[in-house]
Amino acid sequence: MLTDIIKSQVRDIHQRIKLSLPGYQPRQGQNQLVAEIAKIVAGCYHRHERIGLIEAGTGTGKSLAYMLAVIPYALAQKKKVVIATATVALQEQLVNKDLPFFQQHSKLLFEFNLVKGRQRYACIERLRQQQKHPELFATAESAKVNWQALLDKWQQRQWLGDKDTLSEPLAEPLWQRIVADPLHCHKNDRRHAHCPFHLARAEIGSADVLVANHALLLADLSSGSSILPPPDETIYIIDEAHHLPDSAREFFAAQAQLTHNQQWLDKAGKTIQQLVSLLPATVMKELLRFDDSCNELSSLLKPIERCVEEFRLRWFSDKTEFRFHDAALPKLLQQQAEQLAQVSQKALSQLEKVQQQLQENITELQLPLKQSMSLLQELGYLQQKVEQQQALWQLYALPQDKSVQQARWVELQNQSQHVIAHACPLGVASKLEQLLFNDAFAVILCSATLTALNSFQYIKYDLGLTQFDGVQTLQVASPFAYAEKGQILIPKMNTEPTDAAYTEELGNILPGYLPEQQASLVLFASYWQMQQVAEALRKKGFSLLVQGEASRQALLQLHGENCRHQRRSILFGTQSFSEGLDLPGKLLTNLVITKLPFAVPTSPLEEALAEAISKKGGNPFLQLTIPATSKKLVQACGRLLRQEQDEGRIVILDRRLVSKAYGSAMLNALPPFRRQIDR
Template identity: 65%
Template sequence: MLSEKIKQQIRDAQQNLKLALPNYHNRPGQNKLIAEMANIVAGQYHRHDRIGLIEAGTGTGKSLAYLLAVIPYALAQSKTVVIATATVALQEQLINKDIPFFRQHSAIEFDYNLVKGRSRYACIERLKQQLVQPDLLTSAERNQSSILETLAQAWQQRRWLGDKDTLPITVDEALWHSISADPYHCSKHDKRHQQCPFHLARAEISEAEVLVVNHSLLLADLAAGNAILPPPEDCIYVIDEAHHLPACGRDYFAAFAGLSQPQLWLDKLGQLSQQLIQSLPETSLKDLLKLDDLRNELLSLLKPVERSLSEWQKRWFTESKQTEYRFEHAALPKLWQQQAEAIASCAQKALTVLEKISTAVGDVALTPAKRKNQSKLLQEISQLAQKLEQQHTLWQLFSQPQAEPAFQARWVAQDEQQQLTAHACPLSVANTLEQLLFSQAYACILCSATLTVLNSFDHIKYELGLSAHPGLQTLRVDSPFAYQQNGVIILPKMRHEPTASGYTDELISILPDYLPQQQASLVLFASYWQMQQVAEALRNKGFSLLVQGEASRQALLSLHQQQCDHNKTSILFGTQSFSEGLDLPGKLLTNLVITKLPFAVPTSPLEAAMSEAVTRKGGNPFVQLAIPATAKKLVQACGRLLRQEQDQGQIVILDRRLVTKSYGKAMLDTLPPFRRQIEY
């Protein structure tokens, strides 16, 4: 329970923050959030099952609310607060703005840290090796050696933190990959690497009472048995942007691996073993011989699968432009089913031995001249370990028997050279989240501005597997914004539905009427193709447009801001990725146009498999999957308009289905309570 001392600490901290916030005025919604979140984590509703689903509308002050509610209690109980976000933008806001402000003004002392994956950090030793040994670089990378020189100097002078997010200059993906930390190059046991950015960052974690991570790192750490973060029973989790967690979980626990020509990379593994016999001490000989035996065994298991491909490919890929084939009900060819468990097991054993060998390579004391060769060996080990890991994860998923309805999506993808990659993805991560997180955590708050679907928490409860939790609390706090006074939703009369052939032409014809002069407009499209068609036609009519894909997102937004600052007309065109996480307050957005409801086309193997499973259970995929997903995206898109209490503007939706279809009214009713102007 919350002691009187902690309650008073929360009240005092809130009072301090009020005094520090410019133009502060009391928000009843924020007070309710603080009280409910604090009661949930303190076990006020259930002694052991401390879980809350919290929907907090735009402008409720959600971030400060959970910091106030959770940190004082966590410190009193010696628990670590782990805040997980889905987007880099929110992570940066928390680390650079919200948490420093809270710590400075709340009078509560605590340490905090941002935890990022290993690949977000540079390995300074690798960077130095490339500068010392330029022949390690490809010709393209050699042209960029001046960039590496700049980075090395910036690190030395402490002007760069050694991570991808604070790079002082632009570095392309290939060059970054060549200097990024990985477990093979950047071992903590090697003295040369102890001062590398990754290990320095990890050393700071143990001191911090508040850790900020992303969803993927949280899932990876839970799956690895808490290699980085404290055990769940010692953590109070705040999972912000929690509507992303189910999809993020599916992505993380999915797997893929190449099936074509396994001999090519397994031969490289054999050649590597031969090379290492020459350079490693005799104590590693047993491991090298074992690795070669496992390599041969894995090849003998993968060869029959490869041979079966020529027969199957002709049946699967019957159309010239077809790139994917999904296994209905996740039913694999019989041979693959028989081989799956043995392949997964053999790949895992080989990976374990390779990791031991990698440690031995790193431990060898070398002269500077021989480090060039060591770096090359570690690079090869890293690449081959990745191949083994991919095979292990894929075939482990393939080895799981599938009842009907299946709980996995399984498919193969074919590239232009007719090389095949196999994929497996869970349809739901509810059981996994239950085992790793919800049943283990001391407390867990899941929050977002869009958790309900069609005004109900049922959909997110089902996706997260929380329906049967005895202590689960739900709370919905609406935005304090004056939607009625500050905004209007306009539904102009449209002749065509978006699925009709004449819709794009009608869009080109009607859109100019809804792009007011000397205002900031954002036009959202459901398809990239349609956006380009409309952009070309409007430019021919004399419109100046900023179109997604024609420059970087940041460059487009900078141009947009410049035009708005000079009271010029500015029109941004974007697709789905512009409908969430885009913050355009004040005069940066006064006119939002949504061309059509963002229904996803269920063409991806994962979406098709999910629909199949719902149908198999006697359900309706359109009602159970498509409508909830679209309603959620529509709410997120409409959330772009009012970002601050004083903002004003209009939303124009050019999709007649909101009026003509049975689900239209329910979707409209999930949107903020703007005034409505329906022209039908």
């Protein structure tokens, strides 16, 4: 429970932080967040199920609140804190701004660290090889890179050895040459002991607070907590938690090619022959076993390819994707799935041993460097191919009876004509329950948009929390004076977005809602419609900053420049501009939403989710589409007021908010702006 000492400590820290912030305004919502989160993690509501779903509106000071509530308690209980976010931007804000501020003013003795995946780090030994033997790796691209300058920056600590702190970004193929993959960068090899990745991992053990992304958290939980502390010793704060179900679906999904597999299997055979002539006799047994597994994979995949060729015309007669209804695979694919999963798993295990042997023998036997490096690269490529096959067939081997658990589909790649098979779980509730919620000491899931239509039920279902009695929910409204500072205007329109003439009407009506000397953001539901309207407005003389015509950063810089010189600035963007875009003050005073952000259920995953709901007698539109659209609309409207002094207007050019039965529920889920609905 929360002791009087911890309560007093939290109050004292809060007081010091208030005094250190100029113009600090006390926020009742933030106090409520601190109190409730502290009670949840301390087990005041439920001794074992310490789980909280927290929706905190813009400006509530959410990150400071959860640090205040959790870190003093975690230190007292000798627990670790893991903060997981969905975006790099929030990770950087936490590590570079929020945590240093809290550490300084709390006077607490704790260390924090950013945890990144291995792929974000360079291997210094591989970098040295690029610099020492340029002839082994020579290409037109690599000739332009000053590898020595990179080494110097690392030695002088001007570069931290990771992808994110490079002064000039490296093209992906060049980065892959020096990346700290497990094949090249072994901790046990003394040459790699001081590589950035291993140094970063060494710091994790001493850190009390760790910041990671959702994908790394899921990967670590799946591998048995090989990087992060064990769940029962950890208080998790899952920020941007509305992304967690999708992050988990993506993580547990799989894809692999069904055709043209013989190309890489033949390459495997040639690689094995080269290794036989290079490595000592002690490695032969493992090499031959791997060769046998590759031959077995080849014999299993050949009939699969013939089956795919038979179905190709039926699957791709008029589109490039074909979904298997009810996840029912063609008979041959279903029959072969379990055996393919087993054989590819065996091949993967053997391949890892061969890689290790080659790595060790390069130094011990002074093997030819150029040939060894080339073979290591080939083995890395083969590992990727076998891993993809193993993950796909493992999912395809799972039975899909009356209760369908997966979306399964095939895709034709236009350029290569390869057929790629996909599998994605429809729900991740059981996985999250098993990996996270059952064992964690405590989990706080928070976001500015965690509810849908003002209800936590949707996110509870997605996350697998409906069976947990101890789950606490809390909604804390933004302190912003929405009614005073902003207005929602729904103008009269002649057409609805489903009408063919709607795009033309947008081009005609929009000029009247783009004020002079103001900053506008116009959000579109489709890229095509955005381009059509942009063309129409440019013909009328409007200067526009359109997503896709320059990088996001470049567009925002131009927008900022326009605003500084008090020129009218108009940004056009699609869905990706409706979340995570921060335009405070005069950078945005006029937000136009052209169309409710309904996701068209054309993706195989969305189709499969809708199909599964229909089979259970539900209504996919009401259960899936409306809640998801409502959440996206709230996120889009959240672009307008970013600070307490901000003000402006939201124009929604979609009359379905007033003409359809679901419209009032969507309107009532939005912040309480003043409303003007033209009749």
